[in-house]
Amino acid sequence: GDSVTQMEGPVTLSEEAFLTINCTYTATGYPSLFWYVQYPGEGLQLLLKATKADDKGSNKGFEATYRKETTSFHLEKGSVQVSDSAVYFCALGYNQGGKLIFGQGTELSVKP
Amino acid sequence: KAGVTQTPRYLIKTRGQQVTLSCSPISGHRSVSWYQQTPGQGLQFLFEYFSETQRNKGNFPGRFSGRQFSNSRSEMNVSTLELGDSALYLCASGLAGGVDTQYFGPGTRLTVL
Numbered sequence: 129g130d131s132v133t134q135m136e137g138p139v140t141l142s143e144e145a146f147l148t149i150n151c152t153y154t155a156t157g158y159p160s161l162f163w164y165v166q167y168p169g170e171g172l173q174l175l176l177k178a179t180k181a182d183d184k185g186s187n188k189g190f191e192a193t194y195r196k197e198t199t200s201f202h203l204e205k206g207s208v209q210v211s212d213s214a215v216y217f218c219a220l221g222y223n224q225g226g227k228l229i230f231g232q233g234t235e236l237s238v239k240p
Numbered sequence: 241k242a243g244v245t246q247t248p249r250y251l252i253k254t255r256g257q258q259v260t261l262s263c264s265p266i267s268g269h270r271s272v273s274w275y276q277q278t279p280g281q282g283l284q285f286l287f288e289y290f291s292e293t294q295r296n297k298g299n300f301p302g303r304f305s306g307r308q309f310s311n312s313r314s315e316m317n318v319s320t321l322e323l324g325d326s327a328l329y330l331c332a333s334g335l336a337g338g339v340d341t342q343y344f345g346p347g348t349r350l351t352v353l
Contacts (some may be wrong), residue, residue: 164344171330173345217283223286226273226288226334226342227296233282 130155134218135233141208141238149203149234151192151218159220161185161194162228166215168240182186192207208238241265244333244345246313252351258319261348263304265333270296272314273342276308277328286329289314292338320352 135150144204153161160179164172176185190205201218219233245264253259263339265272273296274286285298289308298308306316318325328349 169252169346172332173344175344212258219283220268221342226271226290226332227285228273228275228283228332228342230283 130159130183130220130229132220132229132231134216137215137233137235139234139236141236141239143210143238144207145216145238147203147205147208147212147236149216149218149236151201151203151231153199153201153220155199155220157222159222161192162219162221163190163192163201163203164217164219166217166233168214172217182239208236210227210238210240211237213238244331244343246329246331246345246348248348249346250349250351252255252353254353255323256319257321258317259321259350260315260317261329261331263314263316263331263333263345265314265330265331266343269335269343270312271285271334271336271342273332273334274311274314274316275330275332275348276325277330283330284314287327299322321352323352326350 129152162177163175165175176187178185178194184193192203215233217233219228220229244264247262271290288296292308303319308314328347330347332344334342
């Protein structure tokens with residue numbers, strides 16, 4: 129079946145450091161890939177998405193490229209801020225059925 | 241436009257009781273999906289409703305059920321609560337049921353004692 133694996137956290141970085149959170153997936157079809165972010169006490173917010181191979185999703189300085197050859201969708205940001213501290217979830221889904229399969233989440237803590 | 245609303249935000253129940261959670265999607269959205277979030281199992285898909293019909297179901301026991309009303313509002317019910325049902329229950333709404341347009345609510349925190 130389909131699954132998503134993320135690097136384990138927590139990840140602790142200093143402000144302005146470069147961020148990479150690894151995400152790999154196993155899929156039986158051709159899913160869309162997503163990164164969601166969850167701030168403390170809140171629900172999930174869609175950060176970015178990519179719907180097909182080689183697409184790059186980007187938002188708020190975050191980027192991720194859909195790599196079919198390596199089945200990966202790594203999240204990157206060139207310079208993190210304290211306000212980026214949150215839990216990040218990688219997910220895959222298909223357009224029919226409204227079902228998302230999530231990775232286990234990676235907690236990011238950014239120190240000033 | 242108002243976001244996804246979930247009520248109540250917090251709930252405490254005891255084992256054996258049943259509970260009903262409510263989700264009001266974004267106006268115009270016809271799809272509602274439910275997820276359970278726990279520290280051990282992470283985020284797991286429960287079910288999805290589209291135009292009052294359950295279209296997809298996750299791997300949960302029959303104690304977990306749901307429904308959707310003609311105004312797209314959705315409820316999920318858990319009967320005979322167990323300690324392991326303690327979780328954050330999230331719902332997400334979408335326009336046409338595609339994952340590209342899912343927007344999540346803040347969740348209902350259920351504690352089973």
